[in-house]
Amino acid sequence: MSRLVLLTRPGCHLCDVAKEAMARVSAASGEPWEELDVETDIELETEYGDRLPVILLDGREHGYWRVEEERLLRDLRRGELSG
Template sequence: MGEPRLTLITRAGCHLCDEAKATLARVAADTAAGWWEVDVAADIELEREYGDRVPVLLLDGREHGYWRVEEERLRRDLAAPR
């Protein structure tokens, strides 16, 4: 199956991150899209790149959005051919 298509970059204590995780869990349950979470503080390169601009959602390694998960757009993009 390979790596999950979705990566959520988060930070501990981030309420927007909690909202994004709930949205991703719902989308993943409906679409069988795998996702994983990475703490921005665990990687200096991620910290430099994203800092306080979390959560950040990556789809297939490319930035899909930040602060809020646009659920309809994400579902559409997951369904589109790669």
């Protein structure tokens, strides 16, 4: 699994905006990202419900509803230094 995961659901307008932001973060950092539809996993659906999109960094929730691009880039760099 990638360090960056975007939890989404079909028909989610905010998810579409977040995908564009994740593409920019990926281009700037060189870090790939994955999209995961919560409707394919009942546990994710139960946990995140309508609080989407959710950004995961290294398996932990980094944010939701919008991608804070500068913060995410900074935290990606920090992870590279400590990892």
